[in-house]
Structure formats: C-alpha cells, structure tokens
Amino acid sequence: MAKLNVSTRYKALTRDLMWDPKDVNIKEIYPLIEAEGIHIRDPKRWEDPFRMTFNQYVKIQSEKEHLHHAIRGAFEANHGHARIVDSRWFEGVKAFAVAVQPAEYAAHRLMAYIGRNIPIEAIRFATFNQAVDELRHAQIEIKHYAHMSRYYDGLHAYSKTNENLWFNTVPKSFFDDALTSGPFEALIAISFSFEYVFTNILFLPFASSAAAVGDEHFASVGKSVQSDESRHMALGMAALKMLLEEDDRNIPIVQRWLDKWFWRCYRVFAVISTLVDYYPRIRAISWKKAFEMYVEDQVLNGLFKDLFKYGIRPPRHFEDSMKEKEHYSHATMRILDHYKHANYFRGFRLQPDDYDWLSREYPNTFERYYAPFFRKMDDHVMAVASPGLPAVCAVCQIPCEYPNPDRPQESWTQYVEYNGKTHMLCSPGCRDIFLAEPEKYMQWWWPAESYLSGEFGSSLEDMFEYFGFTPEEANEHYSSRDYHRWIRYREELGLDKRFETV
Amino acid sequence: MLVWVRVPSDDRFLSHQGVPAHPDMKAQELLDKATQMWGLPEGKTYQLVRLHATGQQPVHLDKTLQENGLRDGDPIDLLG
Numbered sequence: 001m002a003k004l005n006v007s008t009r010y011k012a013l014t015r016d017l018m019w020d021p022k023d024v025n026i027k028e029i030y031p032l033i034e035a036e037g038i039h040i041r042d043p044k045r046w047e048d049p050f051r052m053t054f055n056q057y058v059k060i061q062s063e064k065e066h067l068h069h070a071i072r073g074a075f076e077a078n079h080g081h082a083r084i085v086d087s088r089w090f091e092g093v094k095a096f097a098v099a100v101q102p103a104e105y106a107a108h109r110l111m112a113y114i115g116r117n118i119p120i121e122a123i124r125f126a127t128f129n130q131a132v133d134e135l136r137h138a139q140i141e142i143k144h145y146a147h148m149s150r151y152y153d154g155l156h157a158y159s160k161t162n163e164n165l166w167f168n169t170v171p172k173s174f175f176d177d178a179l180t181s182g183p184f185e186a187l188i189a190i191s192f193s194f195e196y197v198f199t200n201i202l203f204l205p206f207a208s209s210a211a212a213v214g215d216e217h218f219a220s221v222g223k224s225v226q227s228d229e230s231r232h233m234a235l236g237m238a239a240l241k242m243l244l245e246e247d248d249r250n251i252p253i254v255q256r257w258l259d260k261w262f263w264r265c266y267r268v269f270a271v272i273s274t275l276v277d278y279y280p281r282i283r284a285i286s287w288k289k290a291f292e293m294y295v296e297d298q299v300l301n302g303l304f305k306d307l308f309k310y311g312i313r314p315p316r317h318f319e320d321s322m323k324e325k326e327h328y329s330h331a332t333m334r335i336l337d338h339y340k341h342a343n344y345f346r347g348f349r350l351q352p353d354d355y356d357w358l359s360r361e362y363p364n365t366f367e368r369y370y371a372p373f374f375r376k377m378d379d380h381v382m383a384v385a386s387p388g389l390p391a392v393c394a395v396c397q398i399p400c401e402y403p404n405p406d407r408p409q410e411s412w413t414q415y416v417e418y419n420g421k422t423h424m425l426c427s428p429g430c431r432d433i434f435l436a437e438p439e440k441y442m443q444w445w446w447p448a449e450s451y452l453s454g455e456f457g458s459s460l461e462d463m464f465e466y467f468g469f470t471p472e473e474a475n476e477h478y479s480s481r482d483y484h485r486w487i488r489y490r491e492e493l494g495l496d497k498r499f500e501t502v
Numbered sequence: 503m504l505v506w507v508r509v510p511s512d513d514r515f516l517s518h519q520g521v522p523a524h525p526d527m528k529a530q531e532l533l534d535k536a537t538q539m540w541g542l543p544e545g546k547t548y549q550l551v552r553l554h555a556t557g558q559q560p561v562h563l564d565k566t567l568q569e570n571g572l573r574d575g576d577p578i579d580l581l582g
C-alpha cells in the first residue's frame with residue numbers, strides 16, 4: 001500500500017471518527033449546538049491549523065517537559081532562589097500562583113467542555129490537546145510553588161487560598177463566566193480573546209522579567225507555557241474564521257462576544273501590569289510598551305484591519321484600554337497597596353531606582369498622579385493601607401478605584417440601577433458587559449459582605465484561617481520575614497560578598 | 503444592611519468600603535461611625551451624598567437611612 005502523505009495521513013487519523021446517530025436525535029447528544037444562534041453549514045471542511053496527531057503531540061510535549069524539568073532541577077539544587085537580584089520578585093510569583101495556576105486548571109475543564117459540546121473533529125482534537133496543555137501548565141507551576149514554599153511564606157496552603165481568598169475571585173469569576181457561556185462563546189472567549197489577543201502579553205513580558213531578575217526556573221515556566229500558546233492562538237484564529245465564514249448570521253453574535261471578552265480579558269490581566277512594571281527590580285519592558293507591541297500593533301491595528309472584510313469592527317472600548325495603558329499598572333499597584341494587609345502576596349516600598357524607572361517610562365502620569373501616593377510609604381510602610389473592605393466591580397470583581405484616563409483626578413466607577421439595587425462597575429467597559437447580561441452578573445458573590453457579617457468568624461485571625469495563611473505573611477516585603485530569610489540564605493552561600501579586582 | 507462609603511479626599515478610600523449599618527439609624531450616626539472608625543480629621547464638617555445611576559442625592563443627616571431612601575448595598579460619598 002502506498003505511503004500516505006502528511007495531510008492524508010492526518011486526515012485518516014483524525015477525520016470522520018464520529019458517526020451520525022440513528023437511534024436518537026443528534027440534538028439530544030449535543031443540546032447546546034443551536035442554543036447560541038450559531039449556524040454551521042459544513043463543519044467537515046474546517047481543519048485544525050496545526051494538524052497535529054496525538055503521537056506527535058506526545059513527542060513534542062515530552063521534549064518540552066524534559067527540558068523544563070532539567071532547568072527546574074538545577075535551580076532547586078543550586079539555591080536559585082537566593083541568586084535572584086531582589087526577593088520582592090517572589091511576591092509577584094505568589095500573585096501568579098493565586099491568580100494564574102487555578103486559571104490554568106479552569107482552562108483545562110473549559111477546553112474539555114468545548115470539545116464535548118461542539119461536534120467538529122478539528123475543534124475536538126485541538127481542544128483535547130489544549131486541555132492536556134493546561135493541566136501541564138498548572139502542574140509545572142504547582143511544582144515551582146511547592147519548591148518555593150520550603151523557603152518562603154504564602155505558598156503552603158494555596159489550595160485553600162485559591163478557594164477562599166478575595167483576590168482570587170477575579171480569575172475565578174472570569175472562568176466561571178466562560179464556563180457558563182455556550183460552547184461557541186466559550187471558544188471565542190478563551191481561544192480567541194484570551195489566547196490570541198492577550199496571552200503574549202501575559203507570558204512574554206513576564207518570562208522576560210523573570211529572566212531579567214535571574215529567576216531561571218520561573219522564566220522556564222513562562223517559556224514552556226508560552227510554547228503551547230502558538231497552538232492555542234492558531235485554534236482561536238481558526239475558530240473565529242470558521243464562525244465568520246460559515247454563515248453571515250453569525251457575524252453580529254461573534255461581534256458581541258468579541259466586545260464582551262476583549263474587556264473581560266483586558267481586566268483580568270490587571271495584576272499582570274504590576275508584575276511587569278513593579279515587582280521586578282530589573283525590568284524587561286514596561287506594560288505600556290508591551291501593550292503597544294502585543295495588543296495595539298499586532299491585534300487592534302493589525303488583525304482587526306483584516307477582519308474588517310467580514311464586517312467585524314475592533315472590540316468596543318478598545319480605545320479605553322489604549323488610554324489606560326498610562327495608568328493601568330500604577331492604579332492597580334495602588335489597589336494592591338491599599339489591601340496588602342489582607343492579601344497573601346506583599347506590596348513593597350518603592351526604591352529610588354524604581355521612582356527613576358517609573359518616571360522615565362511614564363513621563364505623563366507617574367510623578368503627577370501616583371508617586372505622591374507611593375511616597376507616603378517612605379516613613380511608614382502601612383501608611384496607605386485601607387482600613388476597610390472595598391466594593392468591587394460586579395463584572396471583573398476588582399475594587400472599583402480606577403481613575404478615568406481622560407480626567408485622572410476623577411473616578412471611573414459607574415453606577416447602574418437594576419432589580420432594586422445600585423450596582424458598581426469599575427469602568428464603562430465592565431458597565432456595558434453588565435448591562436448586556438444583568439441577570440447573570442447580579443448573582444455575583446463578593447466575600448467582603450460575608451467577612452463583614454462575621455460569617456467566617458469574629459476576628460482577623462479567623463479570617464486569615466479561612467484564607468489559608470496568617471497575618472505575618474501579608475503586608476510589606478522589605479520589612480517582612482521573607483526578605484530577612486532571603487538575606488540570610490545569600491549570606492550562607494556567600495552571595496553577599498563583593499569581590500574587588502585590582 | 504451594608505452601605506459602601508468612599509472618601510474622595512483621602513487616598514486610602516478611593517474605593518467605597520463596606521460599613522455595617524441599620525435602616526433605623528440616623529445618617530449622622532453613620533457619618534460619625536465612619537469618621538471615627540477611619541480616623542478622619544476631627545472638627546471638620548462632613549456630608550454624605552448617595553450615588554446612583556442617574557446622579558447624586560444629598561443624604562439628610564437628621565433623618566434615618568430608611569427615610570433617606572438608602573437601601574442595602576448603596577454607594578455613598580463622604581465629602582468634607
């Protein structure tokens with residue numbers, strides 16, 4: 001028998017694997033395929049652009065794993081944690097641990113949900129691979145936290161923290177929102193809006209920042225994860241084109257999803273802006289420049305020009321995200337500093353080189369609107385802590401304290417009346433998401449109300465017990481026991497010595 | 503009930519913060535509670551303003567929260 005060429009071989013292994021049911025109605029097996037108003041005429045002509053078979057997938061992924069774990073082994077054996085330039089970086093790693101790792105696991109379930117409910121083989125293979133990828137991401141991240149928790153605070157009970165800490169309602173609500181959407185919306189939400197538009201800005205600057213500060217292990221986590229993203233992005237693009245080309249009636253529905261999920265994804269990345277601009281003492285790039293490069297140039301000014309021919313316009317409120325790039329990391333860091341006494345990663349007192357860098361990169365905004373706030377911590381690191389619990393946005397769940405980028409002295413908080421209640425939203429972007437599906441978002445739960453009513457106990461200690469950590473693990477980094485431990489590890493290893501060369 | 507109080511003049515309170523309250527309490531009591539709890543400068547006159555979708559509405563300090571039409575979860579600004 002003649003040897004099959006690549007595409008026929010791929011086809012033979014991946015296509016026509018399903019049958020048409022004879023005894024039951026196909027809609028009973030796939031009850032959601034028509035629920036969203038999407039029309040698909042000929043799904044068989046769509047292919048996974050990566051044309052990857054399972055044996056190829058396993059081979060490539062195992063190579064990545066071997067490489068990553070070799071780097072991990074060296075980092076662990078040689079006390080890599082003591083060799084980075086400044087231990088405040090680990091507070092950013094902790095933020096990543098709470099926000100991103102559970103999101104990876106949620107993405108794994110979401111991909112399985114999409115594959116289960118959309119009976120198109122190309123989508124099934126791609127979502128199956130991605131579901132396994134997301135598990136891998138969750139696991140290599142957990143491995144890192146397990147190692148780090150032998151030396152530093154905050155990572156020892158993170159399954160409890162993931163479940164209960166207020167901070168984590170942000171990514172949890174995001175993925176719960178996607179998991180309760182129909183399968184096509186979930187596909188556009190995650191594969192296109194999240195993966196195609198935003199993951200580059202998540203993993204590339206963060207991995208470069210990790211490398212810049214000398215955290216070889218976390219740089220490898222970032223690069224290894226990102227190496228799967230090109231496949232995920234290709235799925236996002238293929239899915240978008242499929243929906244747009246299959247039937248014109250899909251176009252307004254897809255536009256609505258792009259509008260919603262652009263802003264949803266943009267907001268869920270808020271803390272990433274601080275992991276780029278604040279936590280690394282040596283920065284690879286600013287949030288502003290990374291946003292211009294990865295989102296403005298590549299997506300908004302690049303990709304969306306190509307989508308114009310389908311009748312698709314750039315997502316609603318994209319101009320707001322461009323205006324906010326001058327403020328985003330500073331306003332978000334200010335929120336983290338307000339609540340650092342009740343969070344499991346710490347804020348830190350800005351150092352002279354931080355002020356220099358931030359003023360240089362953000363000449364229009366940092367000194368004028370934000371530096372005075374951060375300087376208040378010079379005398380007392382808790383000077384700017386808020387003594388209460390904040391109202392959060394009913395959509396993104398971030399405390400409502402973003403400034404209006406057109407008039408930065410004013411708040412951007414929006415108030416909406418619905419069902420006998422005033423709902424608060426952090427921005428016009430989140431307000432419009434709320435207004436499109438108020439029944440969904442009015443059900444949100446914000447633990448502050450439960451904390452204040454004493455549901456988790458009467459004392460602060462009870463609240464920390466519920467979070468899974470203790471008050472000593474919170475507050476400010478340079479005055480914390482983690483910083484002192486790190487200094488001692490360095491002394492042990494002789495890393496504090498300066499050698500003179502004559 | 504819980505109301506959400508913001509103090510725009512103080513950068514610790516750029517977001518509304520939860521304050522346990524009661525419909526029968528006078529608005530003045532709520533104001534005193536917030537100013538004392540958060541250590542806002544004494545000897546200043548403050549006022550409360552309710553924020554809602556179509557604008558702002560002054561809160562009368564001599565009336566109860568209920569008489570002021572305040573509901574559970576309402577956002578308020580403490581101005582001074």
Ligand SMILES: [Fe+2]
Pocket residue numbers: 104107133134137225
């Ligand atoms: Fe992932």
Ligand SMILES: [Fe+2]
Pocket residue numbers: 267393394395396397398425426427430
């Ligand atoms: Fe929001």
